Amino acid sequence: MDTEGTFDSRGMRRDAVPPPASPPPPPYPAAPTTPPRGGQPAPPPPGQAPPSYPPAPPVSRPAGPPPVPPGAVPGAPARPSFLTWLRAPRPEAGPGVWTYEHKPKPPEDPDRIPGRRLLSGALVALLCTWLLWALITDGYLGAYWLWPLKLLRAKEWFNSDGDKEAMVLIANAYETLWFLVIAAIFSRVGHWGEVFRRYLAPPFHRAWDDPTTQPNGAAAQAPAHPETDPAEWPQLRAAGAHSAADRLAAEARAGAMNDVDHARIERAWQAVRAGRNSLAAFTDTLLRHGAAAHGHPSGARDLPARTAHHDLLARQVRIGTAPEDPRNPYHHRGVGLALDPDVLGTSLLAVGPPGAGKTGRLVRPVVESLCLQALAGQTAVVAVGPAGAGLGGDEAFDVVVKIGRPDSAYDLDLYGGTTDPDEAAGILAEALIGDMAASLPGGDSRRAATALAQLLGPYRAAHGRFPSVPELRELLDGSKTAVGALRDALDAAGERAQARELEARVRQSGAPGDAGALLADRIALLDRPAFADFFDTTGDRRPFSLRALEHPLRVRIDLPERGHAEASRMLARLVLAQFTECAVGRADRSLFACLVLDDASHTITPEALRGIQRLRSANAGAVLTLRTLDDVPDALRSALLGAVGCRMAYAGVTTWDGARFAEVWGTEWVETRDITDRQIISDEPFTKVLHFIRKVVTGKAVTTQSVTVRKVERERWSASELAHSVPAGHAVLSVTSVRGEGGPPVLVDLRG
Template identity: 70%
Template sequence: DRLAADARAGLMRDVDHARISRAWQGVQSGRHPLATFTGTVLSHGAAACPHPSGARDLPARQARHDLLTGQVRLGTTADDARNPYAYRGTGLALGPELLGTSLVAVGPAGSGKTGAVVRPLAESLCLHALAGRAAVVVVGAAGVGAGPADAYDVVVRIGNPDSVYDLDLYGGTTDPDEAAAVLAEALVGDLADPHPGNDSRRATTVLAQLLGPFRAVHGRFPSVPELRGLLDGSPGPLAELRRGLTETGQESLLRELDARERQMAHPGDVGGVLADRVALLDRPAFAGFFDTSGQSRPFTLKALDHPVRVRVDLPARGHADASRVLARLVLAQFTASVTEREDRSLFACLVLDDATGVITPEAVRGIQRLRSANAGAVLTLRTLDDVARPLRGPLLGTVGCRMALAGLTPWDGQDFAEVWGKEWTEARDVTDRQIIAESPAGKAWHAVRRAITGKAPTARAVTVRQVERERWSASELAHAMPAGHAVLSLTDVRGEHAPPLLVDLRG
């Protein structure tokens, strides 16, 4: 009665309805007591069960949302012969059940990736977070249009001295091996396997040999300058570590340090490569970031157990290589943290605008694991050439939703054409053959007919056969797609799928 009265009085928004419905689901599943829910609703009405931020809506909405179904409208399927008849002219919307299979959007600059895809999806996921349904992390260059800062609970502006929050370089873990694996993926995960000694496995071993002893001595992980000094093999930091381990009798960790010092003498040691990559973060612009002494407010992706809204602004200008390292770091921490959650009823999504240099073999394997963890990723690329050739097929095969935007190159279109496959269609061949008369009367009639029509008598033959053709060819994707349109195929977490559809993103 209290909720109905608030609804009739116009005090209940769509976010309030979704949030209270989510809380009631928690009561039904036994996560929350009924008495607490009842008391909160009677006391606060439509404002009951609030989001930790206290916000009940976003400051502004640009897209059309339906929180009852959990979808955001992206556009309208075109009335085109290449679209199946049942889909023509219908609205197209995306929700968590589709984003749970992850999405990759490929298109050149200005094709609408940010404005028509990233911004509506980020806005929708923020609304879901306010309703207690989702946790979202949006990563992109500063000012790319991911929404205003007051639409998020946490805004990490890396390289901006005014940033309130910092980014935890080690993902909030206390396990040196886990921290080493995630950090190695961020630092050298993009290096191709043919490079000897530069693969993530050896890098993980090197980092673990340093992070474990350092944490045992200092009770924390090293800062960026300290880690750079250890990887460079500076005698001072290593001697200090050895002294601290000897005093505490850490024999196993001393053996790790001995192994690290022996490997530094080899010419193919990966420590030098790691030191060069860490040096990208050891710049004056990042002097106040990645602090491990506890003096800053670091954000860790372990917080995705809660309906939190996070925006990470990367320092793209002048620090492109550092931005790629940080983007790989966030993706690696995201895939590691969401798969370890105990309560997976909360949908977690990472929206990464411009995934150039981020797609690595380990990243593809991590994205494959998101579907079973009630999580997903939205990645945008200017071209598939930004992904290593051996990884393009696995990436497109891993994600369930694939989008090719107008302006695609033919070689990018070829990869989409292959992953979308072929379909059986009916081909009609019409042939005209000349009729040859045998009898004198027939020849006379044909002569009269030829004199009247000017054409020889012919008979038309129609042949109908089933042929297999590409759903969308590389040439059609590159040259036949109108501006402001995209071809999008969808798959939801239950396995239901829709064929590639031509969608108008301007509506």
Template identity: 60%
Template sequence: MDTDGTHGAEGAQGAHGAYETPGGHGTPAHGTPAHGTPGAYGAPASGAPGPGPAREALRPGQVPRPAGPPPALPPLPPLPKERPGADGPRPAGSPPRPAHAPGGGPTLADWLRTPRRADGPGLWTYGHVPRAAVAPELTPLRQLISGALISLLAGLLLWSLLWNGYLGGFWLWPLYAFTPDAWNHDSFSVAAAYVWYGLVMLALVIGFGRLGRWPELLRRLLRPAARAAHPSAPARIEPGSAEDPVGWQQLRAAGLAEAAERLGADIAAGRMNDVDYTRIRRAWESVRADPSRLRAFAEAVHTKGAGACVHPSGARDLPVRAARHDLLARQVLLGTVEDGPRNPYPRRGTCLALDPAVLGTSLLAVGPSGTGKTRRLVRPVVESLALQALAGQAAVIVVAAAGAQLGPDAAYDVVVRIGDPGSAYDLDLYGGTTDPDEAATLLADAFVGDVAGLDVRRAATALAQLIGPFRAAYGRFPAVPELRELLDQVPATLAALRARLESAGQYPMLRELDARERQHGSTADPGPALADRVALLDRPAFASFFDVGAGDATGRPFSLRSLEHPVRVRIDLPERGHADASRMLARLLLAQFTAAATLRTDRSLFAFLAFDDASHTLTPETVRGVQRLRSAHAGVLLTLRTLDDVPEPLRTPLLGAVGCRMAFSGVTTWDGKRFAEAWGTEWVEARDVTSRTVFADQPLTRAIHAFRKLVTGKAVTTDAVTVRQVERERWSASDLAHSVPPGHAVLSLTSVDGERAAPLLVSLAG
């Protein structure tokens, strides 16, 4: 299905706010009516227009509908059991095959039954086996080998002495004492002798083996091969047990045994993927919160099986997956923690993953161009949240330059290509709000929030004095050309506005216009700066964008007020030809997101905004807004080439506002210094070794020392070791700039619960 068209705001929100179970009714936020017939979650109205240059006007805050109803799926025949991701044809109508999850090897049932153990933020929980808290005391391998060789030679020497009679025959007395005399020179006596020799040799091997620690040496030598051949795995959940997720025990306990059997049969037949399982489980959680949906849920599962409660777009998977995901734990695999001394021992060699528990504190990533910020960080994170959106758990928006490799258009519900005449969707310049003061505040921060010395509050007041009266007169906000004329105080535009306000009796709004006219032209007037910034959007390339419903507009504006729905949105900015306008729009989107996410009445969905390049995007107000996202079940991902792209006064507050910080290889020492300050210090054990020359008193000892110095060229010394606790930086600026290998990054994580993970050196080969 072509998902370039988007799903609408038709999924009514329940107690959990993510799913309208089949048969449910309701009205989403912002007054958008629920479409579709009962019995389909968020089913679109029939005959909805498809994507293309033609657009239909929507109300602010409304999410555009999908291009049409999803195609009806034919009855699914029984399928042979196969692992997800296996090669080979699949029958028509079966759900898309996951490219990487679950696991790339086990079946869906095995994937579900694999335990997941959390052992700190950012840990890949799928099949995790916890490690010891501290490293065990290990004897150096060289010492083990030398000890084993010495004990082996000693054992061979002792056996040779015994065998050749140099130590007498005392070791043979048990043989003579316990064998009958009748066995002399008999085959029985020969057999008994060899048995005794074998016992003596076994005793020597055991004794000298323990003395030389042969078992420990064998374990050290064979451990890597044994781990590779038989990796340790936790005990799996047994089928039939009460904890078995494949059996849908919660449905059976609620009296839905038939629905549980249908879903279990779809799992066994291969008709269900990881997105289906997660989506239906999410729908069941909403049913538990609102028992009135129980009957509709049961009917949908009985009718559609694994296709029940489908996403409004009709998609049950992404067209392609570029990373490995665990939807049961809502994680995406990012890389592997290096097994080295720079990392804490319990985390060495473990897999590192990101999930809403850590992304909810927001993430800042800094690294020069070419280090893989887009491919190794932004795309996996966006892809994970897009899968969660299909499961009704998240709403994700990604902002990037046109042409960024962030997945095909079919992986998104809404693709806004600003400046592209073929874009099917527009962007609401006012963020879906109907309050002139709120709209003015957001616009002022986006337009002049980066201008040093200009008071953003005065700019917001100036905008409110214009767009407030305009909305009172025309019932809408001004379009970009109209807003520019108002800021430039064009006489004809102001005269027409005054006439409409006077005819409507809007005298308070006339006083607002009078106040703006008095301030115009003064030394502290922010109007000229605002007009210059609005002029960046009043270009022929943007003539058909930022529609506000004026005239014969046919645009379908997307508003960030749609975060209460599980949407997948990509916004392409025209960085090449309109760099300044793109930065201004990026500031506007960040300001609108922080406002919309914190004002949501239903916060059951995790809302996330990802910037592929956040250069010149941050302002003092947006940094404060990022701090408020943690309590709003939302987060942002900000990537920068260098911290120099952030104003100097905001660099320290920005590092303090985010809970997750990531430094890629190749950062400068100036950037490394900021990260080192943010990560602080730790107590470590320092060993100081002092070498002192040994002076012998005895003539023989002096002669030996002189001969040793003649041979080695070094005087005989003795070492004095001092151990003490010192406080040092976790990662110094020099280490971050010069000691992080290519393809690696240093990452610190904080969960929304306040749990922290120390900075980890991670190989980003997800």
């Protein structure tokens, strides 16, 4: 894998790949070591055929409960067996719907009887049937119910010499006929047929049609048709790679393959279909390494532990369930909701107070899902948050940057890995004073970027690198010693054009409207003893650059939140600016790149909004969380909600924040019923007496009701509902796919 020097320190090879922060314990057979470029093993010697592998015999497992998978943690969701997971149905559904074993709901019936009323009516009808039948056969009606039979009787049926057997037979048939007539009448009244179709028929259908109900998981081990069974790899067989398909199918049956292996091999197969790899090399790799083929450079085939429900076949992570709430659309009630790159590609904004569950119930599952997809070669993920935020353990990432901590193995490249002084100046200016752009002359940070470029360009021309933080601070402060040394280095190198840039910076220094002093004050926040070993362009610590987004990397950046709040916000803006610039500038956009920024307070600027809007067309997205929209400048709040395609409002948001969400979610036409009570006034004396008695007994006047049905336009979720009607542990979520397909705002229970 080519890192383009983004991970290199002095003396390191440019094609070296950073090792994981700490080697995770392999939960499955470890993948063989692969060379860094392409992940392909060396071909066999000329004239030697690749070795063939017979299908592995199925593994006999002892009786009793299934073994606990390695890396499992107490309370983690149970994972089905690999074959059961692979063969589960995944019907088409709208964006944001959990498709694993999803059962589409039938069309909505406006005349559908509520369940409680249906069951109570059926029970009352059953009791009435039993009571009437008891009265007919054993009660007061016993003398009358036989008269139709007596009209048709023969004399010999009821005398002592008649045919008793014929009489008993006809009498039983007559009783059965009466019972059926009574049951038919009350079954219509009690809707017994609807009760059977709604509550009794589905379990029988599931037990009859679902093969997983067979004992010992026999159905999971016995496919129906190999040409349609995904565990038999029919796409490989159709391309003629029967030996590779046999090897993979045997390892799947033996339990040597997991969902990450399947997704990773599918990714490699898509590269073959797209012409980026040859079928012969693909088949040879599979025959050599089986399920461990085309492994991730870290050698990991799964995360040490999972805390959420994942479906790597659909690339989804389940975040909750839509409850049976009348405010939810009918087709979303009781349905699981999930996030995937198709909706994260439009970016997501989540707003909620502290303790609402943004990190534990949204950010952590999303980061975990993206890390699994990175192991499958599908995604590059960068997770940014305060130190100790719980975004995942060090062993779950390839690169962990702990800014301000001496045990950090990686440094953060302050200039984003670029060699262009103008680009580096623009990114750095956005990080330093992006939140103050509105108060600067001209209303943006262009003057600050120009001032930085007038220093970064000459310094790189003289020294072959960009300045470190202390050196840049001295130049921005206008230190005569630093400026003089840089001028002498430029004269020695013969860089006359860059010398003119430096002289222009010297002339502008101290002039009205100059941004140099402000830049010096802001860069001083990073020139602290806690960051002395960081942002050093001459140090030995390996700098990490977001230019590596073309590779399936798992990156976590810990910000120094305690004691350095302003510096932490500045670094968050820096990472966001570098991500938007690098994700859009990638040559290969086949990997989905995602930035997960836990607590994006004071990071949203006009330039950041423009960058977020460009991510959608670059197969990239961002997940941003905020405590409140007040952490965003007032002029940018509506623009931010409009720039993202997925919006999430947690329980406890203020009415001011709720008003913004209500505005962006818009209105809908609904049917309302207005009921009017009108008192009945009668002129008849007897009717007046009856009305008087009824009023004395009930305490209310005799009225009649008139119902008016009309359609009105109202907000999908009002500001008051969002602030006061969303239960704890819930949120309202709306998603939009990169194809433009949108979904309504849905109330989600995040606790399940």
